[in-house]
Amino acid sequence: MPVLSNSYNQVLVLCSFLVAILASYTALDMAGRVALAHGNAKRWWLAGGAFAMGLGIWSMHFIGMLAFSLPIPLGYDPLITLLSLLAAVIASAFALWLVCQPTLPFQRLVFGALLMGSGIAAMHYTGMAAMRMLPGIRYDPSLFALSIAVAVGASGAALWIAFRLRYGSPHLKLVRCGAAIVMGGAIVGMHYTGMAASQFPLGSFCGAANSGIATNWLALLVIVVTLAVLAIALIVSVLDSRMAARTAVLAESLAEANHELMHLALHDNLTKLPNRLLLEDRLAQAIHKAGRDHGRFALMFMDLDGFKAVNDAYGHHVGDGLLIEVADRIRRCVRAQDTIARIGGDEFVLMLETASPDGAAAVAEKLVEAIDQPFTVQRHALSVSASIGIAIYPDDGRDQRELMVNADAAMYHAKDSGRNGYCFFEASMNANAQAQLQLLHDLRLALSRNELVLHYQPKFDALGGNVVGAEALLRWHHPKQGLISPAGFLEHAERSGLVLQIGEWVLNEACRQMRVWHDQGHCTWSIAVNLSALQFAHASLPATVETALSRHGLAPQQLTLEITETTAMRDAEASLIILRQLAATGVNISIDDFGTGYSSLLYLKRLPANELKIDRGFVNELAHDSDDAAIVSAIVALGQTLNLNIVAEGVETRAQQEFLTRLGCDSLQGYLLGRPVPAADFPSVVATESAG
Template identity: 45%
Template sequence: MRSAGLDDPATWHGEVDLRLLLVEDDSSTRRMLEGLFVGQGYEVTACPNGEAALVRHAEDPFPFIALDLSLPGMSGLEVCRLIRARRDGDRAYILVITSSTAPERLQETLAAGANDYLVKPVSLDLLHVRLAVANRHIHEVERRFTLEEQNTATRSEISDIIRSIPDMLLVLDRSGRILRTNQRVTEILGYEQDELVGGSANRIFGPAFAECFASESPKWESPFHNLDIVLTARDGRQISVLVSGAPLRASTEGSGGGIVCIAKDMSERNRAEERIRTLAFYDGLTGLPNRHLMQERVRAAMASARKHGRSLALLFLDLDQFKHVNDTLGHQVGDRLLRDVSSRLIESVRLTDTVGRNGATAQSGTVSRFGGDEFTILLTDIDDANGASLVANRILSALAEPFEVDGRELYSGASIGIAMFPGDGNDAESLLQSADTAMYDAKSQGRSGFRFFTQPMNEAASKRLSIENRLRRALERDEFALHFQPLQASRTGALTGAEVLLRWHPTGGKPISPADFIPVAEETGLIVAIGEWVLREACRQAARWNRSGHPPIRISVNLSTRQLRDEALCETVFDCLREGDLDPSQLELEITETAVMQEYEASISALRRLAEAGIGLCLDDFGTGYSSLAYIRRFPIERIKIDQSFVSTITECRDDAIFSAAIIAMAHTLGLDVVGEGVETTEQAELLTAQGCDELQGFLFSRPCPAAGFERLLTGSGDPKPDEEGSD
């Protein structure tokens, strides 16, 4: 391929493709013309007819075509028309060479698509002029086609970019007319492009367009970002979007300029934010506000009450026996029960109280799930404590009714503590702490009741916290000690065993009564580790007495409710026996009816395993719990203890005497031995002995004493030096 300028084949400005297709059937004329064109710098391809010329042009289009009109077969005019009919037909420069000079023939030639013509015989000078014109034409055509191709490519790239934008795109003119949209507008708003293009933006923007895009708005002059607008979808839905945009200069899109807007659909993000807010501030199970939202509302309510001189009450509620339901029937039943409890709490709160669920708020209170089986109820706009009492009684009455869960009838009472503002706390944390303290006091009074916070409760709570903090380090500081209280045969007075009792002497402080620290150990779960220590030390001490030559005696160790729930209980007991090298028959474990009944199936399984290993089992405090003969028959026990509350009045109260006689007779019928505990007088001992009680225990014989003192009892060598901390 060669290129040439316009006036001389070597100097024409701009580069032009100089390939030329010559179509001439006469061979001599074809050779003559080919020589002329070659002399002008062209690369000539010659064809004898129109069909061959069309084939060659289709294979590699020529920019120049010299065409004879009189051709065999297909005429030159028809060839001209077919070339122009091609998609790129306008790019070829067609020069017709004809011997005809008739005007109508020449007009027909130009009408068929020829650019120019020459009359045979061809003048070299005239050919030079015609080719110069042709070169200019071809150069301009190539430039135009190149620009069009570039524009087409650019438009294609822009279209690809627009299609790839994940957000809605709208182009608006200054009059508010929509000039263009992308597919995302259709997908999100439901409008087809032809429904919007050319129409007013008010259709989707509504009043926001006039507010945000007034003619004097700076948004027409400079870019803007994250404009919060609500668009209206075709079906009427309101779509929250963030709009960013930039101005279009005049004549770029419409004569007056405009704005190109990118609208980001915020619906999903808003839903996600709402879900996050719900997760952060609402309980997933019940839909009630959680403790975080509750605390915020308590703070806000206290600020309002302080400002307007009003009172408010905070109720702290804990379900009774919920853990038993959860552990025995499963978490699904427990969850259903919690949801049902929530519904009853909502119904129980006064009609003007807020229940705190999404979309179910009123104005003067909030029911919240604080966590687990604990709830709080915030009551505002109350005149005095009477209003809180009414709500508390209403709640207790509602919860007293049975719950129907998966075909089961369940009961779940509650203990409620009530704290009043401003008297019981100056901030949300202290008010909540006061209500929590009152709740624990209500629970300690027998459950299914409510208590108002009092200052003595606060003192008791502080004392309890102090005990808990010190108790956590008591084991590692070696602050515990074991004391032993003897048991003796009622008829012979022979020493038959000892009950192991725990004493605590904090470093640098006074001894703390078991009545104070054992309940704390139970509540915190520390009793499991402490109980294991007691078992281990008791086995070791009994083994030491054996090695000292004393007759083997029975050592009775109390098991707590928490220990009975411990899956590792049996292994722990067996380990203690092995480490102490103590025969299982010398160890007796004391349990209470209440502890067994709370975890009945698991407890019975563990107790049977212990009994099969030769360990003795004793039912302690008999008469204060279920006292059910049917259950006692299923317990693998060897003896029962009559509770000291009956023994203490056995000689003064005829009914207690009858009760003790019945217990002893029933136990003997079942093959069980009976221990009377808390014996303090000779009269009590004589009556129990007369009724057939097998063993006696109490201050009448000895107070609990340290190991050294008890060893003196074993040897009969004198005063055992009992402790001064009581019998428990």
Template identity: 45%
Template sequence: MKDKSGMAEVQRLEAESELARTPLTSLPEFSHSSPDEMLHELRVHQIELEMQNEELRRAQISLEESRDRYLDLYDFAPVGYFTLTSEGQITEVNLTGASLFGIERSKLLQRRFARFVTIEDKDRWHRYFIGVLRNKEQRQCELTVQRPDGSAIEVQLDSLRIDIAGGDERTRVVRVTVTDIHIRKQAEVKLHLIAKVFEQSGEAIMVTDADRTTIMVNQAFTTISGYSEAETIGQNQTMLQTDHHGADFYQKVWATVDLEGHWQGEMSCRRRDGHEYMGWFLISRVLNADSNPSNYIMIFSDITEHKEAQAHIQRLAHFDPLTGLPNRSLLKNRILHDLAIAQRNQSALTLMFLDLDHFKNVNDSLGHQVGDQLLIAWAKRLINAVRGQDTISRLGGDEFILVFPETDAIGAAHLVEKLLELSQQPYQIEQYELVVTPSIGIAVFPGDGTDFETLCRCADVAMYRAKQAGRNGFRFFTSEMQASSARVMIVENALRHALERDQFQLYFQPQVRLSDSQLVGAEVLLRWEHPELGHVDPADFIPIAEDSGQILQIGEWVLRQAVRQCKAWIDKGLAPILIAVNLSAVQFRDPRFPELVMQVLREEQLPPQYLELELTEGVAMDNPLEAIIIINRLLAHGISMSIDDFGTGYSSLSYLRRFDINKLKIDQSFVCEIGASSENRAIINAILGVAKSLGLKTIAEGVESEEQMTFLREKGCDEVQGFFIGKPLPAEQFEENFERQVLSLNTRLK
């Protein structure tokens, strides 16, 4: 909008310029009549006229410069200037206004301002414009302008009605200043969001000045720390510190913040009531325009419960939940360490396999509660009888493994006599006085074996010999026991011809989804019928196949037959189901295995989403980094992966969460005693909790009763399999019973 005083100045300068251009019509009157005097006065008068002309010329130049400056200021002002008629037509607009509206200035003139207002804001514009016309005072309004290209901007209008005199009438016009407030609005929304996040964040936020004096906290801070905002403002952040960390810790923290700009980690804190908690902190430094610290922002959350839960899960993964003794996985880690030292130092090591005699009678007659207490008491007695460097592990039930580094056969004999003597002392469990005796098998490194598996196998064989000898005693593994390995040789030789002689057969066991009782999959089980040996259990021949190197050929046959059968069922019009194939350790470690799987799927033309590969927990954790690579390669092709026998081994949760698997399979050893063992129920709950937190499905195997299935369903298990659901069947029978089996399952499980 043009300034009134500026226009008046322009008009004055124009009048002076016009005067300067007026011609002289007469000469001045002379006071003297002599020619010389007249000539002199004429010259003086000419000089005066020239001076006046020069002054007027400078004034005209100044006027033109002033006019140019005014026009520049008007056209390129940071806001748009519009002049509207009383009907809302645009009669004048500067370049900025035309730019805001996204249209050439000439195309704006004589068009109604309302045409550029969005439909949603037209009513507001009309009410506003009428109000401006009726009242001769400046008014404001915010609305949205629609540009010809479809974009829209938010603007603020400052309008004033002006009455212009002209002849006998006065013309009303409206001068409108248009300011783009889009960026300001965005900033306001952003600030509002920041304030909302600050107040409603679940994490505590504390803002300090450069001296670390608190200037702002949010509601979560009050909730977590117990300190009100009034109690916190003006205080130093050290009010949260505890004696848990030394002064060096805090110095390092703040040194890191000042050096790197931030620090994050765990820090112990004290609440207002004095209780301590563990917090996860992120401390950031804020710099001013001079690159000097102006503020510090501390964001933290209370992770006490998370730490406790994590410790509990880690304990479940490493230790037996009943006795607190190391479980099988931790035992394996420790014995591998002890064996490495024994090999390096060429020293002996003793492994004992210990089983309590007739312990089942205690559970059956007195109940599992008494049995559990007896196991706890027995574990404590064992712990007190050995050295700190020794390891005692409970495998499950009443089976224990004891490892004694730097102990030869003579030392083992002394130890076992001590253990047998301890067992004669009675236990007082509730109102019962109980005596429980052990049968112990002993294997000594390196004579009886140089690795964990061999030593365990030898000690197990020796323990059974001790039981056969009448229990409450011990046996060393001897060369006579090697006689049992003769069958191993027979089985190994027979295996070499089993494939070519078509002695293998696949069985399929149904897997059911608990949420809707639908058949969703089948686990593939390998069966071997030999003409002379008869039915050979997979638990007997699979380890032999692995040791002899035949498992790769057998495993490929199983995979191909399973994939081929699944494709055949789909081609026959049966509802597609997932085929679960177990992998051996040797198969999984074969670097060509992922390519083999994809080759089989391509050749048999089965989509990869119908294949699931089951990997045992022990195999996955044997070399977790390599396992992650292989699992990811398989998953990248759309193949599902599951961890079998979960809970029986040791799974580092830090690696388990990196295994991008789909499913955890709960081992049947936990399922079979759901009703009688609180320990097993606790383990199953823990496994389901781990799976849920990692976003994994769960399937329980070995379900043989409605009670077990009901418990698993209530606890959130996704799928089940077992004799209660259906027995393993050959492919033909499985196919024949397919539809009937689905109907039967729906009836039994609902």
């Protein structure tokens, strides 16, 4: 049968292909946006994406129709044309909905390809019907079937590609561009296969040529509108994608910040160990679990012996470094399921998932041994030890407070037993712990209540027997326990830090009393004051000494500061710096308890000391032990060689007095010559002893 000849505008054909590619890219991008959206946003993206995608596919078809020409005037019925557009939008909406499902099994893919392919074919052939050709368009059956097959195949490929690319992939834009070219080619192929199937008999005319849409300007309008819609859709998608990416980054940053804040709230900032808050939570869980399963666990309270001295001698930065090293050693001694917490200062708490005291004892021994090994922090060789108290649940407590209090009491018992060890809680410790806490509480009030007093023991010239001064000795007039010597409370003062306040008070009171005696005519007397290890290491000591001397108008050479040999030699280089600062004020420096420590003669020579004080332990056994006599003789000879004043304390017999005088000691003190007495009694005691 003869048919009308036809031709194509190659420019419009190319435009239709480009529009098909752009429409395909938009479809893939929309699929990704819909898949990532939630709630109302998902529905809006689905509606907008379906319209943009449908318009793009329809535009490709319509531009292809406009590229087609016959030797007769052509036009398109507006209503039927809009129906073809509606078919494209519905098919696009179904496609987007399908690829945004969690899964796309093969059966669903085939079914979706059939429905979408049918929709696209319906759009194409509805658009052809919009020409209202008379007689009607005839279609080649084989090419018609092929166009339907191409539409279904293209739809299946498009659905599979969109599903695979919806959540992104490496090199997403490049892959999406390639996929858009493939999809665009398939859509164009379907269209022009359908057009090839169309046959227009001779004598046919277009019923919509005069009453329908004219074609002379329509192609340009459709291209511009379509490109504008697709461009707007892509721009909105890109902007939304960037906003979503920034929101995701912000959300991730907030999550990280929240996690970090939570970690900071539950962990010690220095050692990164759990803090008291996290410990209490884990302890509550352990109590609940053990109570439910009738289980047991151990709670250890650990305190470092000698940490405060390190902290004060070298500064907080070295002390912090030491705590970090200690925490690391503790970690290596316990299992991953055990909890280690730092609850403040140099106090650590361990919760061990062990059912037997023997297991707890084994861990405690390992900890004590590990902490006892020397540390090196910022090139400083440091030594501390650990005192550990152990409480077992439920034997030693059934709640958090009781377990913590009892483990703490056991730790203090370990300290009182010599430190550097561990101790299990016993019921008798509670009373002792309460007594210790009460004593510490009373000690905090002792200064404000004027309960601290100084007793003074006279120092005599060994040859002439004249009083040369006194040593100030601290006593505490406890309201209930009476007079307490430093041995009964000084350790508590050191642990609590009160020793610094007490030491400053002693220094000021001793200088004040010496000023009183000077005003009474005893201008040749000097006063000796003992310094604790913490006080000696404190940076403010030289200023405190100068302030006390200035306040009471006392000459520096009338004050002697006594430090033990062990304290001076703990860190000889640091001690040299401190002692030189003190010596620069003009005060005398005395090395107390000499012979009991581990002095190096090299350092002793460098120390700016004026005096050596022989320990009473050597003096007590002079009459019975020739070794002690040899040691005292050596100390005196050493002191004389270094031009140091030699003082012997603990003189209780005439034989000791005569021996020490014969050796060449410069000054003597002891019960034989004068006991420590209150300041009011000191002049009369001195007068009596001098007369005797």
